[in-house]
Amino acid sequence: MNEDIETFTISIYTENNIGLLNRISAIFQRRHINIESLTTSQSEIDGVNRFVIVVNITETQAKKIVGQFEKQVEVMKAYYHTDDQTIYTESCMFKIKSNLLFDEPQIQNIIKESNTRIVTVNKEFFVLEKSGRRHEIEALRSELNVYGIMQFVRSGRIAVTKDEMKVTEMLSAFNNQ
Incomplete structure (x- = not known):
């Protein structure tokens, strides 16, 4: 089998x-x-x-x-x-040249449509943050790659179970031994 x-x-x-x-x-x-x-x-x-x-x-x-x-x-x-x-979800950050934020109107549409947050903006670059499933992050990365990404980082998965788990009580008992 x-x-x-x-x-x-x-x-x-x-x-x-x-x-x-x-x-x-x-x-x-x-x-x-x-x-x-x-x-x-x-x-x-x-x-x-x-x-x-x-x-x-x-x-x-x-x-x-x-x-x-x-x-x-x-x-x-x-x-x-x-x-x-x-x-479950993952998080990521993109660093992109600042002039693109103002010179490429499509980038603002991408940010809005993907529920991405602007973390910081300065003269040199801006930083975007996105949380979601890996396929959503990869789709955003593909869209932004066209304009040039200075840096990209993605976290690992964070997750909680749908079913209740008695782990808190179990671990509390373990800690009190």
Whole structure:
């Protein structure tokens, strides 16, 4: 039985320890799995960090990887979810020459139609910020590429689950041990 490869968002709740990122990435490396995006931040619990990792794998692989993460001393809990089970977004920024903002009226239309925000404007450049799905960001990047992009950066995915998760209570209990 061949399983289909799907996009999974893996969430890992951890202590904030040196070297943990290396051990997490090594688990993917040993299995020859490419990480599509990785974001880490403070979670809803003080002192607990959350990794959000996007990978294209089978569900069997996702289960095995989550099990491997939970064997790490600093990992409190790990989960995997499909795109349908999560609400997710990415953010990006574009730096573009300022004269284009005034000389190319189409750029103002692009900004308005794409729900993009102007972060700053000066004599040399202006900076745009956009949040959305990856395909929306890539479409905007294609439109702006025609005019020239000085710099571009995109974040990894951030995500929350659609279903209620009892992770807050579970992690609070873990922290109080």
